[in-house]
Amino acid sequence: MSDASSLRLPAWTEVSSKRREHIGRVVALLQHWAGALLLDEREARAWHDAGAWHDALRDADERTLRETTGNEERPLGMLHGPAAAIKLEQDGEPRRDVLEAIRWHTVGSANWGRTGRALYMADFLEPGRQFMQADRAFLAAQVPAAFDAVFRQVVRMRVEWVVREGKGLAMETVTLWNSVR
């Protein structure tokens, strides 16, 4: 069982202590699912590392995120995933599933295999978030038996939230929803 203090985070990580706790809960949930699904060591490690590193630049400043990604257009909140994936690649991380999970974890991707889908669900379903706690705990418990159905429901809930908040949907999110609905 990981906790926030035992996580191996990249040297360039910029996260608050609250964020570190969130990361620890995401990793713990991914490890729980990996055990329940009897994943082999390679895939369990991929899930773990995707969870551990996905928010490594979540608290980095706008200049760092825009310079790292070369992206001046996207909303700032969408850049920490791509920025972390770029830095990990520069550090020599070779696993495509880990990199793509992290790169797209905020907006989603229709091209994901299980690693990206698991991270996307864990990020949303981890128990520390204060909204819809009973519904999210129920969904988290269903993941081992109904991985695809829960993923679809999480995509739906995240799309609904974005629309309700009046925010724009990323094209990747629209494509993902159309691929699972």
Ligand SMILES: [Fe+2]
């Ligand atoms: Fe996260």
